[in-house]
Amino acid sequence: MKMEKIIMAAKAKNNVIGKDNKLVWHLPADLKFFKQTTKGHTLIMGRKTFESLANPLPHRDSWVISRNENYHAEGITTFHSLESAIEAGEQKGLDTVFILGGGEIYRQSMELADKLIITEVHESFEGDTVFPKIDSEIWQEASRKEHQADERNKYDFAFVTYIRKKN
Ligand SMILES: NC(=O)c1ccc[n+]([C@@H]2O[C@H](COP(=O)([O-])OP(=O)(O)OC[C@H]3O[C@@H](n4cnc5c(N)ncnc54)[C@H](OP(=O)(O)O)[C@@H]3O)[C@@H](O)[C@H]2O)c1
Numbered sequence: 001m002k003m004e005k006i007i008m009a010a011k012a013k014n015n016v017i018g019k020d021n022k023l024v025w026h027l028p029a030d031l032k033f034f035k036q037t038t039k040g041h042t043l044i045m046g047r048k049t050f051e052s053l054a055n056p057l058p059h060r061d062s063w064v065i066s067r068n069e070n071y072h073a074e075g076i077t078t079f080h081s082l083e084s085a086i087e088a089g090e091q092k093g094l095d096t097v098f099i100l101g102g103g104e105i106y107r108q109s110m111e112l113a114d115k116l117i118i119t120e121v122h123e124s125f126e127g128d129t130v131f132p133k134i135d136s137e138i139w140q141e142a143s144r145k146e147h148q149a150d151e152r153n154k155y156d157f158a159f160v161t162y163i164r165k166k167n
Contacts, residue, residue: 010119016127
């Protein structure tokens with residue numbers, strides 16, 4: 001069976017996803033959704049995103065992409081291109097991989113992803129990293145679940161799934 005390649009991201013109304021190698025909002029409901037969705041799976045991420053996390057995420061395999069041949073850190077597997085990580089997932093017989101960013105990795109993976117799971121935060125933020133344009137010629141919105149801000153989650157947001165349109 002073909003391995004499904006899923007991009008997962010949280011983006012602001014103005015497409016911002018990060019600033020100074022950090023996330024720019026705190027939405028516990030989104031973190032919970034992220035953990036539930038990715039638990040037990042393999043995650044592919046850029047070296048900068050990996051370094052923005054305190055540690056590799058538990059109960060998941062972290063595959064980190066770096067051009068540096070000597071890059072390594074405890075608890076991760078390093079790859080030197082996005083394609084080689086995808087190939088390794090296919091060879092391992094994984095049914096799914098989650099591509100977790102950041103900006104540079106999202107830009108390169110939009111053309112090879114099958115599905116996007118996007119948390120759309122209904123607020124604009126200042127930042128230095130953005131999510132690429134989701135082209136409606138290519139991507140079909142398949143589901144959307146809106147959430148209102150509450151005492152723990154300061155902003156309105158939606159969990160949205162896009163699937164690649166068939167040619
Ligand atoms: N809101 C969200 O959902 C979300 C998710 C993830 C990240 N973020 C944010 O995004 C920001 C980080 O994104 P970013 O664009 O700066 O960095 P990034 O995409 O996380 O990592 C970039 C690094 O990945 C490696 N890389 C990229 N393409 C490669 C390729 N084709 N072959 C080999 N290595 C490659 C390089 O590492 P080397 O320099 O080691 O060669 C490059 O410097 C942070 O602010 C983070 O908080 C947000």
